[in-house]
Amino acid sequence: MNINIDYQSRVPIYEQVVLEIEKMVALGVLNPGEQISSIRDLACELGINPNTVKKAYDILENKNIIVSKSTKGSFIADDVTGAKEAKVESIIKEIKTKIEELENIGMSKEEIKKRLKI
Amino acid sequence: MNINIDYQSRVPIYEQVVLEIEKMVALGVLNPGEQISSIRDLACELGINPNTVKKAYDILENKNIIVSKSTKGSFIADDVTGAKEAKVESIIKEIKTKIEELENIGMSKEEIKKRLKI
DNA sequence: TCCTTGTACTATTTGTTATAGTACAATTAA
DNA sequence: TTAATTGTACTATAACAAATAGTACAAGGA
Numbered sequence: 001m002n003i004n005i006d007y008q009s010r011v012p013i014y015e016q017v018v019l020e021i022e023k024m025v026a027l028g029v030l031n032p033g034e035q036i037s038s039i040r041d042l043a044c045e046l047g048i049n050p051n052t053v054k055k056a057y058d059i060l061e062n063k064n065i066i067v068s069k070s071t072k073g074s075f076i077a078d079d080v081t082g083a084k085e086a087k088v089e090s091i092i093k094e095i096k097t098k099i100e101e102l103e104n105i106g107m108s109k110e111e112i113k114k115r116l117k118i
Numbered sequence: 119m120n121i122n123i124d125y126q127s128r129v130p131i132y133e134q135v136v137l138e139i140e141k142m143v144a145l146g147v148l149n150p151g152e153q154i155s156s157i158r159d160l161a162c163e164l165g166i167n168p169n170t171v172k173k174a175y176d177i178l179e180n181k182n183i184i185v186s187k188s189t190k191g192s193f194i195a196d197d198v199t200g201a202k203e204a205k206v207e208s209i210i211k212e213i214k215t216k217i218e219e220l221e222n223i224g225m226s227k228e229e230i231k232k233r234l235k236i
Numbered sequence: 237t238c239c240t241t242g243t244a245c246t247a248t249t250t251g252t253t254a255t256a257g258t259a260c261a262a263t264t265a266a
Numbered sequence: 267t268t269a270a271t272t273g274t275a276c277t278a279t280a281a282c283a284a285a286t287a288g289t290a291c292a293a294g295g296a
Binding site for chain 4: 237238239240241242243244245246247248249250251252253254255256257258259260261262263264265266
C-alpha cells in the first residue's frame with residue numbers, strides 16, 4: 001500500500017500510518033469503498049507490529065475515514081469529503097500560524113509572498 | 119523572563135524553552151550581550167528541574183544563540199543575525215512544504231492564497 | 237477443514253523526558 | 267573572610283509513551 005515510514009522521526013509510527021492513509025485518501029489514491037491492506041499484511045509489509053497498525057486503523061475509524069468489518073477486512077469509508085475538507089482546513093490553519101510568526105518577527109506580507117514565491 | 123510552557127504538549131519542555139528564547143531573540147525582546155535568567159532562577163520560575171533548563175541552554179549555546187560564562191551567567195550572543203535568518207529560513211521551508219501538500223491534493227496557488235488571505 | 241479477518245487482551249521492552257541529589261571551582265557581594 | 271551565586275558535571279531514578287511479543291476468540295470464505 002505504498003506507505004512511507006520514517007523510523008527516526010519523533011512522530012510515532014502509528015500516527016505516520018494515519019497521516020499517510022489520510023494523504024492517499026485526499027489524493028484520490030484510495031477511494032471510497034475500496035478495501036485496504038489487512039492489519040497483519042500492512043504490519044508485515046512495514047516490518048512493524050500488528051498492534052501498531054491496529055492502533056492506526058482504530059484512529060482512522062474514529063475519524064470516519066475507514067470502516068473495519070470483522071472477518072472481512074478494512075475499507076475506505078463511503079463518504080470521505082468531510083475528512084478531505086478537514087485535512088485542508090488543518091493545513092491552512094498551520095500555515096496561517098507560521099505566517100503570523102513571520103509577521104511577528106517583522107516580515108511584511110509582501111516579503112513573505114516573495115520568499116514563498118506565490 | 120516571560121516564557122510560556124505547555125506542559126501537555128508533546129514537544130519536550132527543554133525544546134519549548136529553546137524555541138521561546140529563540141523567538142524572543144528574533145523579536146528583539148532579548149538583545150545581543152544581554153544577560154538572561156540563570157539556570158536555577160529560570161527553573162524555579164517555570165517550576166521545572168534545573169537539569170531541564172541546562173539542557174535547553176546547552177542547545178542554545180550550540181546554536182550560538184547564547185553564551186554561558188562559568189560563575190558569571192548566561193548571555194545572548196554578540197551576533198545573532200545568523201540565528202535570526204536561520205529561524206526565518208526554517209519557517210519558510212515548513213510553509214513551502216505545506217503548500218506543496220495542498221497543491222498535491224489539487225489546490226491551485228490562487229485558491230491557496232485566497233484561503234490564506236494573502 | 238483450513239486460512240484469514242478484525243478484535244481484545246496482558247505483559248514486557250525500549251527510549252526519551254524529567255526529576256532528584258550531590259559536588260566542584262570560580263566569581264561576586266556583604 | 268565569609269556567604270551566596272554561577273555554570274558545570276556527574277549518577278541514579280522515576281515517569282511516560284511507544285512499540286513489541288504473544289495469545290486467544292469468533293466469524294466468514296474457499
